[in-house]
Amino acid sequence: MKSPSVEIISECFIKPRFVSEEANKPVYFSPWDIAMMSTHYIQKGLLYPLPENQDFSITTFLEDLKDSLSATLTHFHPLAARLDTVKQENTPSFVVFINPDNSPGARFIHSSINMTVVNILTPVDVPLIVQSFFDHNKAISYDGLELSLLSVQVTKLIDGIFIACSVNHMVVDGCAFWHFFNSLSEVFESNRRNDHLVSISRPPVIRRWISTRSGEILTPQSINDDQCIERPNPPFLKQRIFHFSLDSL
Template sequence: MESPGVKYISECFIQPHTAPEESKKPFYLAPFDLAMLSVHYIQKGLLFTKPPEANNPSFFESLLVKLKHSLSLALVHFYPLAGRLVTKKEQDPHLYLVYVDCTNSPGAKFIHASLDMSVSDILSPTDVPLVVQSFFDHDRAVNHDGHTMSLLTAQVTELVDGVFIGLSMNHALVDGTSYWHFFNTWSEIFQAEENNNTLSKISRPPVLDRWFPEGHGPIFSLPYTNPDEFVYRFESPELRERMFHFSSESLAKLKAKANSECGTSKISSFQALSALLWRTITRARAFPPNQEITCRLAANNRARVNPPLSPNYFGNSIHPIRSQPVKAGELLENGLGWAASKLHETVVNHNDKWIRGSIDAWLKSPTVYQLDRTFDPHSIMMGSSPRFDAYGNQFGMGKAVTIRSGYAHKFSGKVTSYSGREVGSIDLEVCLPPAAMTVLESDVEFLEAASVLGYD
């Protein structure tokens, strides 16, 4: 039977409650930001069950009012998200400048939608239901579309017994760290207002000043004359998307096993978990033994540059670091610790010298990332981070039931990491072609560590 679709009830635009003086100036983008112009928006969200007071007919309308008001207050601190992208071009001298203009924008978008389904309809199926993609705005949009589309949309979808709050945020302005920083701040303001407290200041003010290499910036001209030269619209292949849960006990066992096999104590839980996914997905793909393969990890650069950036730096400061290529047969013949040691080495080598060298190379030959060229079909990509405080976001409905994502950045071998609902646990969103997913689902090594996320 065909599933019911999301119904869009209303939309409006939200401006910062008070426009900061700085918002009248152009907000320039740094190299890490400009490189993101042709990839998708970040789309993540939280599913809540309705509290008992939702039986009150005015509950949901009141919730919408409070969400809009707290969003306007959050945008005071994160005002670039209420702007739009602008391109300034000049022939002589050559100039192709993309920046954020906050003076001629209607603001961030706010959508109210509904779905005649229950929380269990979202969580119980084996695979993540396709309807989840409708919980987010900017479906298939790339960041360059921020010239005409909102840089931030909050969509609130009412289910029969739940509420989904999904944010779509332009990836040319934010990475995952900044994305969840904004989400956390919005929640902090909402909860303060809920308790009849007006925050005089937020706990983690964002650092909006963009970081530029010494002697460069704040203006970077791209080597293009037309967006057709660098905007590419990636379409995901046929994929299955499943959520898997790793308890704190399971992660501890993986970490102990990897370190024991290597005679060390330096391998982290996440490196051991990434090694497990690298091995088991490689096995599921049935590559020939001599096929070269790699594993990529989304690395936060903030603490790795010297001097370090503030953890509250608002912008892109990440790099998809790649392990040294190995043969598929070599990866599978050796144990978990061998694979984890390769990833540990990759992380250790990602330092200030490496980062600055990468930026210098970009400055000499600026490019815009494109998904199909950035990630090869023989690699896996461990995206996002379990360190992000997703479940700390509460909007008067208690702790969220789960996290889900939209269409963005889904390709074969993409694994997205989230903090689990229980402290110390990790949830993984795994995307694979149907045949490979079927093999992974029966992989003994994988199933010894993972459990399936369901709905109780």
Template sequence: MLYNNQISYYNYNKAKNETKRMASSPTVQHISDCFIKPLYNSEESQKPIYLSSWDLAMLSVQYIQKGILFTKPSSFQLDSFLQKLKDSLSITLVHFYPLAGRFKTLKQENPPLYSVYIDCVNSPGARFIHANLDLTVSDILSPKDVPLIVQSFFDHDRAINHDGHELSLLTIQVTELIDGVFVGCSINHVLADGTSYWHFFNSFSEVFKANNGQKQLIPISKTPNFNHWFPEGHGPIINIPYTHHDQFISRHESPKMRERFFHFSSKSLKKLKAKANQECNTTKISSLQALSAHMWRCITRVRKFPSDHMTSCRMACNNRGRLDPPLPENYFGNCIQTVRGIASAGELLENNLGWAAWKLHEAVVNHNNKEIREWVEKLECGMIYQLGFFDPSSIMMGSSPRFNMYGNEFGLRKGMALRSGYAHKFDGKVSLYEGIEGDGGMDLEVCLLPDFMASLETDKEFLDSFSS
């Protein structure tokens, strides 16, 4: 039995040891590393895969890095778990064979030609990493800010998509914690947008669940469509107007920022939506438009811009259903664009939430087939996105709470949290995630410069709008 003074001494030592362990700055240790090929090669995988202008525009930005943190079950057996993941990945890659390839550049002087395509034949496959970290689930989730160590849960740190000539286009990294497991996935953004990314991740989980140990193809509920879309008269080989990759790639190093998660319950979102619609005397504003307008106003307020300073809020839009004729839902590739609302800081803050939300609503409604095709014409001229060009007066609402994220369990039951890597982090980036409750709530991953984040944490309108 421990008496009071003994308990105090015990707690003191426990806290001291915990502080000492955290202060030692544990690092992620790579235990093993291998490449996984498809279980077998299909006839389609033996042909070059030519990319659309939407895909090629992503060559200078970074990989998509998302993953799920699980608690470790009492019956967890690491070796069998890793082997089943590898076998399931090999089976899944039969369906998603481009992810096992590498980029190749097709060059020609007369007539001039420069194009990037996917070669699935001369490739070692997708990468699989087993790593270890001497921290707990609580060490990851308890701090107010997302710990920097989370960035080490992913491959392709600071890589840009053009690096896929030498690096894997897909990596699965399993990081074992003291009492948890993190399954991280990074996919080259030239191959996939968010819709396609989660299509793969959901299928990987589906195959894992159905895998009974036999090395045979397992059907999936939604087969990917790799018929890349090109406007009439264009493709399949897109000639971009460059002679060397140094002419269009750049490396973006993010400034020191704070990264926090904020939870908006279903009830909080309904209140925001009702308020925005009431202020505009309409019923057309969606929850996402109201939330985006709210974040636009709150972040602009803490940035303290002069009243005539122009600001904007960008929202990622899926173009599949907006084209005429529409693309299939299972179209695998990039089919996204951003729309934006624009306003001076003064008019944004002097007007109400509904005013800002209506600006975003109009931007979404006006984003149609004609607008999309006009944008593709610009991309056909060789436009390559550059992360370093992002307007520091803007905010960017990325990802989507509509993606099935927590449905990926890998035999570990429902995950504890979603986290992302280093990629695409800049001041004003807000990523939307499915709420863990599954009732329509959302988790927001917010990246801001330290002073702006400190101000947001004390902003009354912001604090009153969400639940912790």
């Protein structure tokens, strides 16, 4: 029997609802950020059952989520940008930074698969198909020169929805990732109440503290040579599913 596969239904790019003067400025990296260049994108997903005894429209849900993402990116504007490099004059080095110019925004994908929530949660190990729920699976931070720094993929199951986020690890760490995800949820709930407010309860800190006077980090000239970037090649490991009751949490 042929195993189910993910079908991409539509894709687009989402830009911040409002662009401030600060959002038009480049963001430079610290030495620790540069060290994350060969690490994979952070990937986290949330699985929801479809609402029971309610009229649910996937089209309406997606439009609301896109609108909420646009509002959230007003605060997390670097996630709508791209990585870029500029060569230093009279040196063989490049500066790596977040460039807000010429970026189509964060990527948003709508996909579907002929599977149920039970199909994903029942096996002891995480089904390999779940990797296809993430747009930038196996991408590393260096790829942000070409790929979006944030990708949101919404996969419709037979009886559920999987919302997957892939975020460049040079731009955010784990805490910042969940800060963004929680802020997106906050804005989504606000939009459902027709508040139409763009404010969030805890705005992010965008500017990094950098010890160099210019705020620019020099990297070897090989930054523009993909062959010189170390790509992780870990051994294949099975991923195990753990179930926790609401009471135990």
